[in-house]
Amino acid sequence: xxxxxxxxxxxxxxxxxxxxxxxxxxxxxxxxxxxxxxxxxxxxxxxxxxxxxxxxxxxxxxxxxxxxxxxxxxxxxxxxxxxxxxxxxxxxxxxxxxxxxxxxxxxxxxxxxxxxxxxxxxxxxxxxxxxxxxxxxxxxxxxxxxxxxxxxxxxxxxxxxxxxxxxxxxxxxxxxxxxxxxxxxxxxxxxxxxxxxxxxxxxxxxxxxxxxxxxxxxxxxxxxxxxxxxxxxxxxxxxxxxxxxxxxxxxxxxxxxxxxxxxxxxxxxxxxxxxxxxxxxxxxxxxxxxxxxxxxxxxxxxxxxxxxxxxxxxxxxxxxxxxxxxxxxxxxxxxxxxxxxxxxxxxxxxxxxxxxxxxxxxxxxxxxxxxxx
Amino acid sequence: xxxxxxxxxxxxxxxxxxxxxxxxxxxxxxxxxxxxxxxxxxxxxxxxxxxxxxxxxxxxxxxxxxxxxxxxxxxxxxxxxxxxxxxxxxxxxxxxxxxxxxxxxxxxxxxxxxxxxxxxxxxxxxxxxxxxxxxxxxxxxxxxxxxxxxxxxxxxxxxxxxxxxxxxxxxxxxxxxxxxxxxxxxxxxxxxxxxxxxxxxxxxxxxxxxxxxxxxxxxxxxxxxxxxxxxxxxxxxxxxxxxxxxxxxxxxxxxxxxxxxxxxxxxxxxxxxxxxxxxxxxxxxxxxxxxxxxxxxx
Amino acid sequence: xxxxxxxxxxxxxxxxxxxxxxxxxxxxxxxxxxxxxxxxxxxxxxxxxxxxxxxxxxxxxxxxxxxxxxxxxxxxxxxxxxxxxxxxxxxxxxxxxxxxxxxxxxxxxxxxxxxxxxxxxxxxxxxxxxxxxxxxxxxxxxxxxxxxxxxxxxxxxxxxxxxxxxxxxxxxxxxxxxxxxxxxxxxxxxxxxxxxxxxxxxxxxxxxxxxxxxxxxxxxxxxxxxxxxxxxxxxxxxxxxxxxxxxxxxxxxxxxxxxxxxxxxxxxxxxxxxxxxxxxxxxxxxxxxxxxxxx
Numbered sequence: 001x002x003x004x005x006x007x008x009x010x011x012x013x014x015x016x017x018x019x020x021x022x023x024x025x026x027x028x029x030x031x032x033x034x035x036x037x038x039x040x041x042x043x044x045x046x047x048x049x050x051x052x053x054x055x056x057x058x059x060x061x062x063x064x065x066x067x068x069x070x071x072x073x074x075x076x077x078x079x080x081x082x083x084x085x086x087x088x089x090x091x092x093x094x095x096x097x098x099x100x101x102x103x104x105x106x107x108x109x110x111x112x113x114x115x116x117x118x119x120x121x122x123x124x125x126x127x128x129x130x131x132x133x134x135x136x137x138x139x140x141x142x143x144x145x146x147x148x149x150x151x152x153x154x155x156x157x158x159x160x161x162x163x164x165x166x167x168x169x170x171x172x173x174x175x176x177x178x179x180x181x182x183x184x185x186x187x188x189x190x191x192x193x194x195x196x197x198x199x200x201x202x203x204x205x206x207x208x209x210x211x212x213x214x215x216x217x218x219x220x221x222x223x224x225x226x227x228x229x230x231x232x233x234x235x236x237x238x239x240x241x242x243x244x245x246x247x248x249x250x251x252x253x254x255x256x257x258x259x260x261x262x263x264x265x266x267x268x269x270x271x272x273x274x275x276x277x278x279x280x281x282x283x284x285x286x287x288x289x290x291x292x293x294x295x296x297x298x299x300x301x302x303x304x305x306x307x308x309x310x311x312x313x314x315x316x317x318x319x320x321x322x323x324x325x326x327x328x329x330x331x332x333x334x335x336x337x338x339x340x341x342x343x344x345x346x347x348x349x350x351x352x353x354x355x356x357x358x359x360x361x362x363x364x365x366x367x368x369x370x371x372x373x
Numbered sequence: 374x375x376x377x378x379x380x381x382x383x384x385x386x387x388x389x390x391x392x393x394x395x396x397x398x399x400x401x402x403x404x405x406x407x408x409x410x411x412x413x414x415x416x417x418x419x420x421x422x423x424x425x426x427x428x429x430x431x432x433x434x435x436x437x438x439x440x441x442x443x444x445x446x447x448x449x450x451x452x453x454x455x456x457x458x459x460x461x462x463x464x465x466x467x468x469x470x471x472x473x474x475x476x477x478x479x480x481x482x483x484x485x486x487x488x489x490x491x492x493x494x495x496x497x498x499x500x501x502x503x504x505x506x507x508x509x510x511x512x513x514x515x516x517x518x519x520x521x522x523x524x525x526x527x528x529x530x531x532x533x534x535x536x537x538x539x540x541x542x543x544x545x546x547x548x549x550x551x552x553x554x555x556x557x558x559x560x561x562x563x564x565x566x567x568x569x570x571x572x573x574x575x576x577x578x579x580x581x582x583x584x585x586x587x588x589x590x591x592x593x594x595x596x597x598x599x600x601x602x603x604x605x606x607x608x609x610x611x612x613x614x615x616x617x618x619x620x621x622x623x624x625x626x627x628x629x630x631x632x633x634x635x636x637x638x639x640x641x642x643x644x645x646x647x648x649x650x651x652x653x654x655x656x657x658x659x660x661x662x663x664x665x666x667x668x669x670x671x
Numbered sequence: 672x673x674x675x676x677x678x679x680x681x682x683x684x685x686x687x688x689x690x691x692x693x694x695x696x697x698x699x700x701x702x703x704x705x706x707x708x709x710x711x712x713x714x715x716x717x718x719x720x721x722x723x724x725x726x727x728x729x730x731x732x733x734x735x736x737x738x739x740x741x742x743x744x745x746x747x748x749x750x751x752x753x754x755x756x757x758x759x760x761x762x763x764x765x766x767x768x769x770x771x772x773x774x775x776x777x778x779x780x781x782x783x784x785x786x787x788x789x790x791x792x793x794x795x796x797x798x799x800x801x802x803x804x805x806x807x808x809x810x811x812x813x814x815x816x817x818x819x820x821x822x823x824x825x826x827x828x829x830x831x832x833x834x835x836x837x838x839x840x841x842x843x844x845x846x847x848x849x850x851x852x853x854x855x856x857x858x859x860x861x862x863x864x865x866x867x868x869x870x871x872x873x874x875x876x877x878x879x880x881x882x883x884x885x886x887x888x889x890x891x892x893x894x895x896x897x898x899x900x901x902x903x904x905x906x907x908x909x910x911x912x913x914x915x916x917x918x919x920x921x922x923x924x925x926x927x928x929x930x931x932x933x934x935x936x937x938x939x940x941x942x943x944x945x946x947x948x949x950x951x952x953x954x955x956x957x958x959x960x961x962x963x964x965x966x
Contacts, residue, residue: 174640479935483928603770
């Protein structure tokens with residue numbers, strides 16, 4: 001073949017690839033997520049992963065950030081602080097993410113977030129609900145999830161308006177920062193409401209037998225049983241309480257907020273009351289769009305999914321507001337997020353970098369979470 | 374109060390059954406089989422698999438799973454204990470190799486079933502077993518049919534084992550080997566086979582405890598052995614290593630004590646009681662309540 | 672190039688630090704193993720060191736070197752009243768008593784409101800640096816190395832080989848065993864304090880029975896005959912999960928179970944076929960080759 005003819009295909013392919021590169025002139029921006037995909041919090045982590053991936057696809061599809069393609073790097077912290085630290089280090093050092101979503105558990109966050117703070121990487125917590133020890137780590141730590149301090153008081157007051165209880169017994173997990181914090185809020189709220197706490201019992205995450213504690217609590221004949229637990233324990237507690245013959249109301253903290261509760265406790269979950277950050281029947285267009293999107297992906301979302309989805313939206317909004325995608329840009333942008341339309345409602349950050357929006361009270365009816373009337 | 378006694382007996386029956394298998398192996402071989410809790414856990418998963426995949430009714434699944442657990446015991450003996458027999462450090466080495474097997478078992482469970490909690494599907498047990506409660510007069514309190522069934526099965530197995538050891542030829546051989554393997558061999562006992570049989574029985578019992586536990590609390594996970602492995606240790610030490618009546622009495626006692634400690638002192642102290650008791654017994658009276666006066670070199 | 676190395680170091684700094692910390696913990700079990708005692712109290716002593724150091728840093732603002740000093744001394748002192756009753760127990764019973772000790776410490780911490788119970792203490796400033804860990808580890812190895820060739824070392828070996836015989840020979844076995852328990856406690860306390868000031872928090876669930884079992888595995892797999900065996904074991908078994916994490920998808924097994932499976936199989940193989948641990952592998956291979964060579 002003559003030399004010129006041989007050169008032509010080469011020149012052509014070079015030209016084409018240059019064209020291709022010009023067309024695909026987007027930059028890929030990585031957002032890390034440290035989630036509990038295994039371990040005690042695995043049920044929540046799975047929901048969060050779905051929410052984040054859905055949000056990333058949605059943001060990329062809708063062109064919210066022109067010229068930018070978001071990519072989620074999701075890693076498992078196995079619900080432990082050691083893995084959480086290792087994951088944060090990889091996300092910060094090796095993957096060079098612009099922001100980190102998570103970790104799932106408040107327990108892990110208290111260990112891992114300080115690393116991000118020191119490395120000046122913004123963290124958006126989407127399920128840490130312990131009032132202290134999260135956003136007070138530093139100005140790079142932000143929170144989308146309402147704390148137990150923001151949800152439980154409202155839930156208890158609404159429940160009391162509905163049921164009029166005067167005495168209560170409390171059961172909580174004392175080996176987890178989240179359930180412990182939840183208990184502190186419950187106790188404080190009940191005291192301030194003038195409700196007498198007749199007895200208090202504890203359990204630990206690995207426990208499966210709650211008969212002794214429940215027998216002692218039910219024996220006091222309270223008007224309501226209040227429980228602060230992660231969902232795996234919650235299911236067992238609710239089932240055993242009903243088995244022991246407790247017919248009265250049960251109110252749970254944020255850990256109850258999972259369809260796994262209904263699935264695992266079965267009919268025993270009926271009528272359980274739970275405060276929630278996410279009003280799933282809200283007619284807000286942002287919420288309806290979210291529900292439709294998740295349905296089209298064949299996924300049944302719960303509060304954790306909605307919060308994780310919102311967390312990614314908030315980061316995207318921060319990037320949009322500053323027009324840039326670097327770590328400090330995201331941090332600056334987060335401070336400017338106000339009134340953002342999300343599945344959780346109109347979202348803003350408080351000066352403390354905690355989230356703010358309206359919480360609600362739910363009750364399990366006919367095997368589903370409904371807004372309590 | 375009566376209800377708490379029933380709660381305690383229920384919990385205690387599972388502890389007793391678990392400890393029985395534990396102490397049997399120690400009595401025969403002078404070795405602590407730390408993989409016992411892993412067998413407990415795997416048996417629970419086997420029962421779950423049999424009932425969900427093969428749709429076996431639970432009454433059929435229980436004996437079959439016990440046999441499977443027994444086979445695991447045979448595997449354990451063959452792989453982790455027999456090669457060490459005769460070695461000077463066999464007790465410590467046995468401890469460590471059983472620990473290794475426990476880790477392997479846990480890894481298998483994690484890989485096959487995942488780390489999350491599994492449950493028996495609805496309808497495995499008729500709803501009445503859980504919701505229908507029988508009032509016990511005099512004691513006060515009620516027990517569900519399921520709890521009654523668990524306690525009964527545990528008692529049947531305990532009595533069955535006692536009968537086996539006291540009356541049967543196998544039982545005599547086991548006792549002979551426990552006393553002195555060399556003497557037993559001279560007397561014509563097939564030591565290898567007897568030891569294997571002991572492991573089979575021990576693991577079958579541990580497996581039964583696992584199945585009953587899984588059914589009672591309907592929460593099966595690869596880490597469920599953790600809740601009983603150290604408690605079981607406390608039970609056999611306090612009861613006396615190698616003593617079967619000791620394991621049973623201490624098992625029920627621990628169940629009752631735990632329930633009352635939880636109700637009156639708080640759940641956080643529950644485990645402290647078993648370990649404090651364990652520590653005191655080991656230091657002050659290592660042979661436990663019913664153990665043999667002469668503790669052989671451990 | 673330097674950039675890539677630095678970024679690599681950043682992300683794996685945690686692993687590198689943990690190799691050092693785990694080495695100290697493995698050594699804390701080794702000290703008793705070296706005289707034939709299966710004492711599994713290290714998780715309890717590590718907890719004491721970790722919590723004491725955390726409290727001194729957070730509540731009293733002591734300088735770090737002083738804090739580390741307390742983390743070494745306090746467990747060592749507490750090892751005395753523990754050792755006296757339990758060290759006369761044999762084999763399995765000693766193991767059980769020390770396990771019970773560790774559990775009692777853990778449960779005590781869960782119930783102690785001053786240290787926030789099960790939640791633990793958080794926001795501990797990160798004062799540990801990797802060079803610090805390795806410097807202290809080197810110091811510990813130096814001490815253990817000196818022990819080995821000395822009269823002390825021979826006594827320990829005699830006790831390990833045959834305690835009654837050693838006693839008959841007039842060796843005060845009780846004193847030696849106690850001193851090794853004390854040394855182990857000091858190492859464990861040090862490791863606990865270093866870890867607490869590295870991971871920003873301490874909690875009771877970091878000091879479970881499983882934890883001390885891990886330490887035992889490091890020591891046994893590495894080799895409990897020589898003082899640097901546990902270090903090799905700790906290094907190997909700490910780095911392995913990181914390597915396996917990338918390998919797992921290719922083998923088709925999840926990283927978590929794969930790590931456990933490899934740990935379990937390694938431990939089994941070592942205890943059955945290589946009781947002196949991995950570090951004795953070169954020696955065994957040489958022996959094997961020598962036995963096979965046609966001479």
